[in-house]
Amino acid sequence: MQTMKKPKAILIAPNNREIIQCVMKSACQYFELEDEALIKNKATARVRHLCFYIIHKNAMGVCDKTIGYFFKRGRTAVRYGIDLMDSHKNTYRQTLEDLNGIMSIANTFEKKYVWHLQPISSVR
DSSP: OOOOOOOOOOOOOHHHHHHHHHHHHHHHHHHTOOHHHHHHOGGGHHHHHHHHHHHHHHSTTOOHHHHHHHHTOOHHHHHHHHHHHHHHTTTOHHHHHHHHHHHHHHTTSOOSSOOOOOOOOSOO
């Protein structure tokens, strides 16, 4: 019988960790989800993809593997979500509204570090 390996802890700068956790919390608030549902439910894949994209654009130096660690996903799932949202934000108005809505909520939280989630426009 094979035993499951425990995932290794990932070293990440405190401000990037805070951004990731803030985006997750904001997405849950925006879509009225429980924290567990964001990570576990297949139906929330689009919400996770939105989070991946926001984190990728705002947490400088954070790799796909690190983002995946917080969502219990692999780096390829993260990359797929980032690429998908990158193309959708230019095509679907709702995607752009959702991205900016999550970031608007995130910017209302108290911050310990200096960072600001920038609104995303459809213009490249």
